[in-house]
Amino acid sequence: MSEIIKVDGLVKRYKELIAVDNFSMKVNEGEILGLLGPNGSGKSTTINCILSLLEFDKGTITIQGKEMTPKSYDIKSQIGVVPQEVSVFEELTVYENIDFFCGLYITDKEERKKRVQEAIDFVELNDFKKFRPKKLSGGLKRRLNIACGIAHKPKIIFFDEPTVAVDPQSRNKILEGIEQLRKEGATIIYTSHYMEEVEQIADRIIIIDKGQLIAEGTVDELKSMIKKSEIIRIEAKGISDEDVEKIRKLDNVFGVEYDGKILKIEAGNGNNVVKVITLLQEKGYRIKNVYSEQPTLNDVFLELTGKELRDD
Amino acid sequence: MMFTYYLRKTLRDKAYIFWSLAFPILLMTCFSVTFMGPAKGEVDFNPVETTMIRTDSGDSAFAEEFESVLLNLADAEAVKNSNMGYDHAVIKLLEVGSQEEAEKKILDKDLQVLFLVNGEKETIDVKVGDGTNMTTLMVARSISESFRRNYTIMKDAAISAPDRIGAVMESLSESISVMKPKSTYLGDNENSANVYLWYFYSTIVMGMFFNVTAGIHTVFDIQGDLSGYGMRTSVSPMKKWKILLSAFLARYVVACAITFFSVTVMNRFFDVPLGDRLPQIILFVLIGNLFAMSLGSFFGLFAKGDENQRDNKATALIMISVFLSGEMIVNLPGLLEKYCPIVNRINPATIMNFAFFRLVHYPTLHSFWMNMIKISLATVVFLTISILKLRREKYAAL
Numbered sequence: 001m002s003e004i005i006k007v008d009g010l011v012k013r014y015k016e017l018i019a020v021d022n023f024s025m026k027v028n029e030g031e032i033l034g035l036l037g038p039n040g041s042g043k044s045t046t047i048n049c050i051l052s053l054l055e056f057d058k059g060t061i062t063i064q065g066k067e068m069t070p071k072s073y074d075i076k077s078q079i080g081v082v083p084q085e086v087s088v089f090e091e092l093t094v095y096e097n098i099d100f101f102c103g104l105y106i107t108d109k110e111e112r113k114k115r116v117q118e119a120i121d122f123v124e125l126n127d128f129k130k131f132r133p134k135k136l137s138g139g140l141k142r143r144l145n146i147a148c149g150i151a152h153k154p155k156i157i158f159f160d161e162p163t164v165a166v167d168p169q170s171r172n173k174i175l176e177g178i179e180q181l182r183k184e185g186a187t188i189i190y191t192s193h194y195m196e197e198v199e200q201i202a203d204r205i206i207i208i209d210k211g212q213l214i215a216e217g218t219v220d221e222l223k224s225m226i227k228k229s230e231i232i233r234i235e236a237k238g239i240s241d242e243d244v245e246k247i248r249k250l251d252n253v254f255g256v257e258y259d260g261k262i263l264k265i266e267a268g269n270g271n272n273v274v275k276v277i278t279l280l281q282e283k284g285y286r287i288k289n290v291y292s293e294q295p296t297l298n299d300v301f302l303e304l305t306g307k308e309l310r311d312d
Numbered sequence: 313m314m315f316t317y318y319l320r321k322t323l324r325d326k327a328y329i330f331w332s333l334a335f336p337i338l339l340m341t342c343f344s345v346t347f348m349g350p351a352k353g354e355v356d357f358n359p360v361e362t363t364m365i366r367t368d369s370g371d372s373a374f375a376e377e378f379e380s381v382l383l384n385l386a387d388a389e390a391v392k393n394s395n396m397g398y399d400h401a402v403i404k405l406l407e408v409g410s411q412e413e414a415e416k417k418i419l420d421k422d423l424q425v426l427f428l429v430n431g432e433k434e435t436i437d438v439k440v441g442d443g444t445n446m447t448t449l450m451v452a453r454s455i456s457e458s459f460r461r462n463y464t465i466m467k468d469a470a471i472s473a474p475d476r477i478g479a480v481m482e483s484l485s486e487s488i489s490v491m492k493p494k495s496t497y498l499g500d501n502e503n504s505a506n507v508y509l510w511y512f513y514s515t516i517v518m519g520m521f522f523n524v525t526a527g528i529h530t531v532f533d534i535q536g537d538l539s540g541y542g543m544r545t546s547v548s549p550m551k552k553w554k555i556l557l558s559a560f561l562a563r564y565v566v567a568c569a570i571t572f573f574s575v576t577v578m579n580r581f582f583d584v585p586l587g588d589r590l591p592q593i594i595l596f597v598l599i600g601n602l603f604a605m606s607l608g609s610f611f612g613l614f615a616k617g618d619e620n621q622r623d624n625k626a627t628a629l630i631m632i633s634v635f636l637s638g639e640m641i642v643n644l645p646g647l648l649e650k651y652c653p654i655v656n657r658i659n660p661a662t663i664m665n666f667a668f669f670r671l672v673h674y675p676t677l678h679s680f681w682m683n684m685i686k687i688s689l690a691t692v693v694f695l696t697i698s699i700l701k702l703r704r705e706k707y708a709a710l
Contacts, residue, residue, distance in 0.1 A: 053546055
């Protein structure tokens, strides 16, 4: 896959605060890149710098091999943006809003009409075409927000937290839609602080905190960066302190807690469940249930930064 | 395409339509019900009780000429024979011994206007009492301003063409006419006459000034650091000036159409006179709305808060300006003229109200043009600053 966006050594300061700190990244054509970080980590600032909306102090940004500037109209014509806030005109209907924003890119009336209808079909707002935004629910408004950003069929689409304050059903619709856009050939940059979403749709993830790149890679690559790879919970009564200590000394076990009913083991890579169960069975303990949890991106973030990713 | 959508967007903005169209018409209806009564018709005003006190020490052509002008205006026959259109004297000249006595008479309401004339310095100070009505104020200001303006011409004429002095005097007398004869006044006395008209003109100006919100909305629509839709337009390949022009023109067209409609309603439905200077009235409406929108653009770019907060702040500012221009208390400009004249000079609503009044009622347009120039200059300043700021395509913060 060829490189479509390249950010190199980006620095953006707000007086004393460094919002983006020597940040570099690449986006490959046709991929969904998840930009993951807590609120205020610099995700939106980075996106706004890439879009040439924000002045920055240092660094270079190229899109399709050309430097991005406010006057890069040829590049801009291939970009679609879905802002974090629902950014539509309250006085215009659903159809008119999409037509207006599509009209900023496509001047041919017939072509625009076709694209607007496709966008309406895509976000499933056909029944609400003549509605004003204030009559739409939060989820439908979000879908309208997306339609306004994608109707002109851009090659590169920036989604800035598109699912904030959206019900689960609408959230799934939005994520399915993004997946569909990728299948149709778009390159997508998706920023969010919802790790499950990013994990679900992104081909590659960049974790950002305090304006710095913390880690990047696929979900598996990111998870393999941390020691802890599994949490095992075993329901078993009467395990002696001596046996708990034995489990603690097993290879790749980083922590053991036992409250008399549940034995919680934090373990690294390796077949830990089998080892623990074998030990307990040999000692004659009756095991009722065994649960195994894989590490999340939050665990990755926690281990890399020492704090929780989820802040809401 | 953009122009049409901005037009639709503006026409569907209920708050905007209410404040700029419905509210002024409702207010005019209230004024009409309150002031019209059964006495609607053409009622003239009584001569203004006036005196002149000289503050110089000796002979002065300036003071003597001014005195002769006052004598002419107090002479019913002279006025009848002039082109002023009245069959009675404009002023009633009273003999008062001293400045102190005259000031006491003003306080006691035995005298309406005191001219303090200094021939050596060639100055005329006008003193009026508290609660002076608009007619009296207009007469007093008109006499002193016209005389000052024409005295220089008269002096030049006296030196260069003494035989033409008579013609100049005649011209001066015409300039001093304070009201056009066809003005409509209402009520039984002079106090209610111009009050009524002033309220109407002021309401038209207020309606125009509500277009500050149209200016604010224009900058919010296109400025990436102010709104999400501004961000969308900034990211698009459409050139910013095209979007700005579409957004501004669409709102300007609606604003002017609304004002023309209101002016027509005022004239046709409420019988408020508009005179016969249609081109100047059109210009007045065009400049007034342009001023309001340019002020709104400036406000939208530099005030703090979100779109609604900026709208509210701008509306509050406009209401203060309109209030000071006499929309609610018609004597307020008179009081301000006495105690703090600078307010009348810089308050845009007062400037516009005076311009409208003078446009309809004054025989000459000098004062109207002066007011229009003031407003136009302010418009140019606000527009230039706003355009310079709006041209920016990258922001320090979003």
